[in-house]
Amino acid sequence: MKVRIDIMLKNGVLDPQGKAIGHALGTLGFAGVEDVRVGKTIFVTTSETDAAQALAAGKAMAEKILANLVIEDFIVTVV
Amino acid sequence: MKVRIDIMLKNGVLDPQGKAIGHALGTLGFAGVEDVRVGKTIFVTTSETDAAQALAAGKAMAEKILANLVIEDFIVTVV
Numbered sequence: 309m310k311v312r313i314d315i316m317l318k319n320g321v322l323d324p325q326g327k328a329i330g331h332a333l334g335t336l337g338f339a340g341v342e343d344v345r346v347g348k349t350i351f352v353t354t355s356e357t358d359a360a361q362a363l364a365a366g367k368a369m370a371e372k373i374l375a376n377l378v379i380e381d382f383i384v385t386v387v
Numbered sequence: 388m389k390v391r392i393d394i395m396l397k398n399g400v401l402d403p404q405g406k407a408i409g410h411a412l413g414t415l416g417f418a419g420v421e422d423v424r425v426g427k428t429i430f431v432t433t434s435e436t437d438a439a440q441a442l443a444a445g446k447a448m449a450e451k452i453l454a455n456l457v458i459e460d461f462i463v464t465v466v
Contacts, residue, residue: 314428329429329453338448340434347428349393350408355419369417374408 309356311366313374314383316347321379350374351387359386388435390445392453395426398456407451429453430466438465 323345330344352369356362366384367374372380396402402424409423431448435441445463454461 316428326429330431332452333431333448334451338444340444341431342434343430343432345430347430349395349426350405350430351395351422351424351426351449352409352420354414355421365417369412373411373415381393387434 309354309359309362310387311352311354311362311369312385312387313350313352313366313370314385315350315370315375315380316345316382317345318379318381362386388433388438388441389466390433390448391464391466392429392431392445392449393426393433393464394429394449394454394459395461396424399459408440441465445466 325346326344329346330341333341333344337385352366354362356365363386364387365382370382370384371377404425405423408425409420412420412423424433431445433441435444435445442463442465449461450456
């Protein structure tokens with residue numbers, strides 16, 4: 309079973325990487341770029357065969373290790 | 388208009404960051420983790436109001452700047 313964990317900075321948290329990309333895009337000729345936010349996507353392949361169990365495991369992984377809940381939100385989906 | 392650009396390493400390209408996460412998950416008690424792959428998600432908010440134009444701009448950004456096409460694949464969607 310494959311679980312997809314999308315991790316994004318919470319709204320309002322400064323994203324310097326996104327700002328740098330936005331600046332680079334503007335400099336390189338892409339007009340009209342207003343905002344850029346960068347996140348991570350982590351695909352975890354597990355030996356779990358039950359979708360609900362895999363989803364629960366993915367959530368536990370995100371909460372305990374992968375995401376920093378102070379500044380980040382995450383979404384877990386089974387793919 | 389907001390464009391979402393998902394960038395992943397191509398299949399077969401070694402992902403040391405994913406390997407490290409997989410190892411950490413195993414060490415920290417998550418059994419059954421077989422493989423971990425890590426990607427980037429970039430949300431670009433543009434002043435473009437036409438979805439097709441925004442999608443085309445997102446593809447151009449990914450091809451020219453954001454993705455390394457030698458080792459990475461990308462998917463662009465309008466959100």
